[in-house]
Amino acid sequence: MRRFGEYGMKEYLAHSATDKYPSQTYKSHITGVMEKAIQYTTEIECYAEKSNGIITKITQESAWLHDLGKLEEKNQEVLRGEKKIRHLPINHVDAGSAVFLKRRKLDSAVLVYSHHKGLPDISTECGRGANAFRDRNTDIKKQTDLTMEKLLERHQFLMPFEWNEKIEKYNGEQNVFFRMILSCLADADHTDTAEHYGKISQQIEGKELRAKERLEALNQYVSTLGGDDERSYLRREMYEKCRDAEVTANFSICDSPVGSGKTTAVMAHLLRQAIDRKARRIFVVLPYTSIIQQSVNTYRKALVLPGEKSEEVVAELHSRVEFEDYNLRYLTSLWRAPIIVTTAVAFFETIASNRPSTLRKFHELPGSIIFIDEAHNALPLKLLPLAWEWMNILAKEWSCYWVLASGSFVHYWKLESLKTIKMLQPEVQNLVDNELRERLMKYEQNRVEFHWKKSAISRRELVEWVQNSPGPRLLVLNTVQSAAVIADELYKIYGKECVEHLSTALTPEDRENTINRIQERLDNAEDVNWTLVATSCVEAGVDFSFRTGFREISSLLSLLQVAGRINRHGCYQDSKMWSFSLQEDSLLKKNPAVDTARGVLMDYFSKKMEITPELSTQSMNDEIIRNDSCIDEIVELNKLENARQFASICEKFKVIDSNTVLVIIDEQLAEDIKHEKGDWQTLQRRAVSIRLEKEKKWNLKRIVDGIFLWTRKYDTFLGYMRGVLDENQILEQNA
Helix, strand or coil: CCCCHHHHCCCCEEECCCCCCCCEEHHHHHHHHHHHHHHHHHHHHCCCCCCCCHHHHHHHHHHHHCCHHHHCHHHHHHHCCCCCCCCCCCCHHHHHHHHHHHCCCHHHHHHHHHHHHCCCEHHHHHCCHHHCCCCCCHHHHHHHHHHHHHHHHHHHHHCCCCCCCCCCCCCCCHHHHHHHHHHHHHHHHHHHHHHHCCCCCCCCCCCCCCHHHHHHHHHHHHHCCCCCCHHHHHHHHHHHHHHHCCCCCCEEEECCCCCCCHHHHHHHHHHHHHHHHCCCEEEEEECCHHHHHHHHHHHHHHHCCCCCCHHHHEEECCCCCCCCCHHHHHHCCCCCCCEEEEEHHHHHHHHHCCCHHHHCCHHHCCCEEEEEECHHHCCCHHHHHHHHHHHHHHHHHHCCEEEEECCCCCCHHHCHHHHHHCCCCCCEEECCCHHHHHHHHCCCCCCCEEEECCCCECHHHHHHHHHCCCCCEEEECCCHHHHHHHHHHHHHHHCHHHEEEECCCCCHHHHHHHHHHHHHHHHCCCCCCCEEEECHHHCCCCCCCECEEEEECCCHHHHHHHHCCECCCCCCCCCEEEEECECCCCCCCCCHHHHHHHHHHHHHHHCCCCCCHHHHHHHHHHHHHHCHHHHHHHHHHHHHHHCCEHHHHHHHCCCCCCCEEEEECCHHHHHHHHCCCCCHHHHHHCEEEEEHHHCCCCCCEEEECCEEECCCCCECCCECHHHHHHHHHHHHHHC
């Protein structure tokens, strides 16, 4: 046995020194990670019905050995700065994984193996036999095997720990479980490292939900809304019904129509359930980034208590902002506020992820109340069954309660076309009874007439048609570029005052300013001769009410949602909602993702079927039947999940089917991030998401991994599309 005395003569490191911060000792880092891992697992143990302490035991021992390989002398030479190379020469993850495999602790081995590179495709990895969950470089593996006992001895001197010789197997669904324990370990690892380097993410730690107090505040806020008219009385009744609903199931739905006060009514229900279920957090999941601000503003007005900072109570998360790099982890957005408003993309792609940087916030979800607005339209059809599976597991095993809402609700888990998938059929309660819903629905009658322009029209014809229709007008196009092109044309022909533009080409900060200006114009009864040109980002959740609507033909559900922004409050007697197709054009871009849905809706128009919310279920069925690949893709995703192919699921479960990167508009912010300054809130408010494939074509300038600078023209009207259109126009002139 090697004498421990020689280990006391050396200082072993986990992280190197930088210009501003000293090195971090191995003991300090392991201690910090273990403490945080235990904190995170303890917080969720009471919500994990099948754990019985297993989560804490596995995560604790994994945290204990997760960096064992850093004790290798060759790695210590680099960490101490004696050798100047970018990466450690010996894979520091391999040693911990090897120790656990030798002791037949597969769960802990997988966790250590995954804490940097992410959860692998388990079935594929197991096919490697004796080399499973080990480094693929045979020389590295041999080196680890030779030094493993020595490293473990050294480690035990520095970090004494009693082995849990046998830990019971988790008696529940394994895939969510593995994502959950990796979440706890990764967050503990990333957070401890960030703290040492003075880059702890500026997010709220320890803020309590205080659901009872916030419900009282919301009651007071709602009491000041509305008037003495019948519709206001109905909204108050809707609020009280939702707030006081007795729900014991893990799922409920709210299918109230447009203008029924769903934002505050559902929040009252969420808070009441949070009280009853002793929940720790509320999530509001919305379909589009552009509508987050309106909901956030309402919640901050209604729910923030005296002495609190609004951004610390209601977190506004526009997109997935997360990084693996040590130097960028401080920019990662987490789920640590008591109330989180985020997008379907960010929420569901987190659940689907295998990456530590993304999954690190997943452990905040157990014991939460989750509201999914426009639930059937939050995800592509091919992703709904797998997401539904996860939602049921999180409800049954992790104490999550789900509220699904829409003005045109589809019970997608009961769809005839998905019978072969055998989706779970849990008890689902309705917050709004049929009698109240019928009374609310009477305001939907004759609110808007649906029309279809059968022949495709040119860009110029569209602009003239829209401009000559009663205003204010809403025009929704299928792509960001098409919206920018038409908005620019309206601007050039009719002037600045006749057009507004809203899309993800604008930063969230500029979108918020635009939304505020649009609301001011809509509130001015004399300001009618103008058009908002937008993308699908205005289809749900924004309290806009236009007189006339135009929608480039897409899906029935999209059409119904856009119609919810037309004559929303029943102020007009002759509001029309038009659907149309565009002629081929070099500047107008098609969105192939809506081809199937477009065909279904065009069939309905051709058959002169009445466009109503009741048609929603049929349209979803018809889209699945018409799309030959949809069922195949659903089956493939389910197979991958059942085989625990975590990396493949992460790759294929994409709410938006493109690889996007953050692109900063603000040069000063770009400089700050380049020099490891800034914060995630500023980053998300002053950046846009752009497809990585556009990097060369649009001359994106790389700042750091995953973050670029926009080098072309940007303005607050068209956003980054200003620079794109300017170049396209130059190319057209020179052609």
